[in-house]
Every structure is written in structure tokens, then in C-alpha cells.
Amino acid sequence: MKTRIAELRKHHKLSQEELALAVGVTRQTITSIECGKYTASLVLAYKIAKYFGLTIEEVFDFSEVEEM
């Protein structure tokens, strides 16, 4: 799944480690989500979106899911 996490991180001048610590996951999980290798759970997606002050749909791209 495509996300805007990397873009938002850069905008907020935030490292993967800092974001990971803030949302309660490891840095590797953030890396995998950014690369599209791992799809975040609903709870994690909510935490990430909330951290950036956005909605889940604004951070995560659901177009692939809608096509299915």
C-alpha cells in the first residue's frame, strides 16, 4: 500500500526512529510501511495519521484496495 509517511516525515523533519518511538513500533516497521512491503494495522494507521494531524485516508492510499 502506498503512503505519504516518508513525505510527511521529511516535511516535519522527523527521522524514522522518532516517528517509530512516537507511535510505538520499531524503525523497521516504519521502513516497511514506507516501502509498501507491510500494511499497517488499523490502530497503527490511526496513530500515524493522528500524529501528523491528518485522517487515515490523507496518509494512506486506498486506491489499490478500492480496485479489488
Add this chain to the structure above:
Amino acid sequence: MEKFKEKILKRTILMALIATLLTISYLVLFYKQNALPQIPDFIKGFQTGAFIGVDVILIRLIIKNIRSMKNENSLKKLYIEENDERKLMIMQKTGAIGMDICIVALAFTSVIAGFFNEYIFFSFMAATILTTFVKGFFKIYYRFKF
């Protein structure tokens, strides 16, 4: 985080108990080995190696846990490390796929062993049945749980 701290404390005590029991049982068996049936040297070497390996791992984990309990940041990192959803998913997938492969390999080996030795055949067959039973039990348990 206090609950997690308590969990880590309990785990550390349990690890210390296991390490102590392991050391005592090894030392007792080592000093009483003349009264036991004689076994080849390579088995003794393996036993010593396995004992030292497990004890070193346990002591390392005990030290890590004690250090984490003294520092809030380390405790949070340990909590994250243990509850990371991607890590949990990897563990679940590894366990499920690994067990399936083990069952198939054990069943295959028991069939092959049956051509050579009856005891080996029954040992592998028992291992296959036990592994299948354990998998089946947890499958039913989690079906009811979720």
C-alpha cells in the same frame, strides 16, 4: 508501563530460577556421572555446550531486563520491541509455516526410516503425531478465541 515493568520483573525472576536450576542439575549430573551409564565423549561435549549456551543467553537476557527496568526509555524500547505488530506478524507466520514444514518432513522421514529400522520409524511417527496434535489443538483453541 508499570504493568509491563511487573511482567519483566516476573520474567526476570523466572529466568534466574531456570538458570539456577539448570546449573544445579548440570553440576549434580556432572559430579555423579560415574554412577550413570557411560556415554560417548561427543555427547558430553554437546551437553556442556548446550548448558553453557542456554545459561549465557539467560544471563544476557536477565542483565538486559534489569537495565531496562532501571531506565524508562530502555523500558519503552523493550516494550516496543516486544509488541511491534510487524514482528508479531513475522513470528506468527514463521510459527505456522515452520510447523507445517516440520510435520511434512517428519512424516516423510518416518516413511523412509520404516525401510531401515522399526524403532526409528515409530519414533518419527510419534513425533509426527505429537506435532500434528499440538498444531490441531492450537488451531481449535484460536478458532474459539477469535
